[in-house]
Amino acid sequence: MSSGNAIKKVLVIDDNPTIVELIKYAVKLQGSYQVVVAYDGVQGLERVFAEQPDCVIIDVKMPRMDGYQLVRCLRGDARTADIPLIILSAMTREEDQMTGLLSGADEYLTKPFKPTALNAAIERVLRLTPAERQHRTDTLVQTQSERD
Amino acid sequence: MLRRLHILFIDNDTTTRERMHQALSKDFTLQCVASLSEAKRYLSSSQPDIVISEVVVGQENGLEFCEYVRSIPSLRHIPIMLLTSMATLQDKVAGFSAGSDDYVVKPFDAHHLAARIRLLSRIKRLERRTNN
8 A cells, every 4th residue: 555645546346347437537536546447356356465555446246256245355354454445336225335334345335426425435435544444343233233 | 232143163273263262252152163074063953143164174175165055055044254364366266156255364353353243144134134
């Protein structure tokens, strides 16, 4: 991951090239991010280790490894557990959003998206500290497990 | 008060089983076994809330065990977490392909692991509710 005031690197993982271009356009509107891309979950996982991005934007419905699995995979390895993760998906049900957050995503946004909303989400997750992320997880455990 | 989930944990390494016991037995009901054949015997008479397994269990293969659990109608709904030293990208992809729901690389932090177990259990309950 880049440090300090260096240009932040955002990895976009989505199997739809048109959506990828839209996200790239939206993120670049903000002007201060380098964008790299992958077109399925496995390629995305490879690129996380190769590129060490500052933030990852992940679709859910993808071949080989879906977005939920990818998020869990990243959170389950100390080398990638604290990377800011945003799910950006066409799946809009409350259960979909909850599955994304329970899997470990920091934010869950739905398509179609507004560039301003996506950039605001990126800025929010980039500010999250590991301690804040753990606190959010603990809160989810308390509030969601009580529903079991 | 969080529900006391019932975990079947499979690892042939004694130290890891002891560490899991220390980490989780206060808040979870933990059944530790050292082989996949023991795990299959256990599952023939018990239904844990979650199965956690190493990938390499002595000479046995945890991925084949995932496939076994997914092939049995009465067991296939049980969440499976692989907790393993196998940490390459190919290992992780193979784990999910075999039917695992989560993949955690050792060494593990006890607090972090306990949270993931509860969240995975909740995710699978949500999935079952959505699919029914």
